[in-house]
Amino acid sequence: MNERPSLTELTAFMAVVRHASFRAASDELAMSPSTLSHMMRSLEERMGLRLFNRTTRSVAPTEAGARLFSSLTPVLSELDLALSDVNSFRDRPSGKLRISASEAAAGLLLNRVVPAFLDRYPEMHLDIVTDGRLIDIVSEGFDAGVRLAESVPQAMVAVPLSREMKFLAVASPAYLHAHGEPRTPDDLAKHRCVRFRLPSGKMYRWEFERHGQQLRVDVAGQITLDHVRSMVDAAIKGLGIAYVTSDAAQPAIDQGLLVPILLDWVPTFAGHCLYFPSHRLVPAGLRVFVDLIKELR
Known part of the structure; x- marks a missing residue:
């Protein structure tokens, strides 16, 4: 050469x-x-x-x-970090901020943080990539990731993005009228459920909790999906009972399109966190993004 x-x-x-x-x-x-x-x-x-x-x-x-x-x-990641660090001496940070996020986390960012961030820092460009897999953000060239707190890898700085969240079993009024309402998680065996396929290919087992008793149910159903929004749509159409986050289901519940069920068994989970490596320089764009998250929280 x-x-x-x-x-x-x-x-x-x-x-x-x-x-x-x-x-x-x-x-x-x-x-x-x-x-x-x-x-x-x-x-x-x-x-x-x-x-x-x-x-x-x-x-x-x-x-x-x-x-x-x-x-x-x-x-090249270290080079970008070095340039970003020098960029912090500018009056306003500029450049690209790459974030890996789940589908739900991306929606959370767009609703809560992104509009204010782009308005405040017009020279910044956000590149948000949605992926159900939990990837190595360093090797994939991302500045940060957003996932549920329980999924954040070790050796990462985690910044809370949302409060605790709940998962709800929901169904359409028409479905409940035709098939009845389950009273316990065990009753789900008699119902059609909208199953969820994890990025690994495994089927998600629905998790319930009441008075310290925890249950994980491997539900049956005629339809399997891998996107939360599609699961909500399927439940609205009466295709079965879906198990999704309260944030995803609430708009349809408010409109009367879905009814929450098994409310005595609703578990609570830690919310989403933005995370980034603890051993690297923090780019100026990510630094102000984190500051804004803390400000809006």
Whole structure:
């Protein structure tokens, strides 16, 4: 290799691997797919390595490309942090803040924090990626994550984002009229339930609690979903009983579209937290984002 790759080339390489697509990466980088493809071929020629396996429909890193991506991820993350730290000397922070969040957590951010943050810091750009999986935010290139407090990994700084939350079993008035209302969690065996598939592929077992007694019920049903909003919609349509967070169900309850049941068995869970690594510099954008969360709490 006669010449060290430029930061622009390495940033482009990382984008192509993340998106597994020249077109999607080119959108992020604001350049044409043909220009990006030519840049990557030039990078491969100068390095003397094939970094990508290309087909007409997809692009994926070779073993060498995957190794390079893995090695560059912490290096470029530290570079971004260093630049963000210097950026804190500006009057107003600028740049991009990448956050990994569950579907529910993303909605929470959009309702409570994001509007005020973007209004207060117009030079900041938020990139919120929803994913049901609990990922390694450092290796995936995120500044922070938002998950339920019980899911926050160790060695992370956790900032409470919401108060304690409840899970509710809900059904439509029409369903309850036709099938009756269960009085205990054991009665669910006689009902149609909207099942929830976890990101791991396992079925979620509904959790109930009363007077210190805890029950976990593996419900049966004709429909299985993996998004909370879809579960609420299915319950509204009378397809069965759903088990969702109170925040997700409350709008439909207020409109009379859903009825909460088994209220004597409602468990309480710790709310959502924003979290980030404790051993790294905190970017200026994340620092003011955290300050705003604490202010609005």
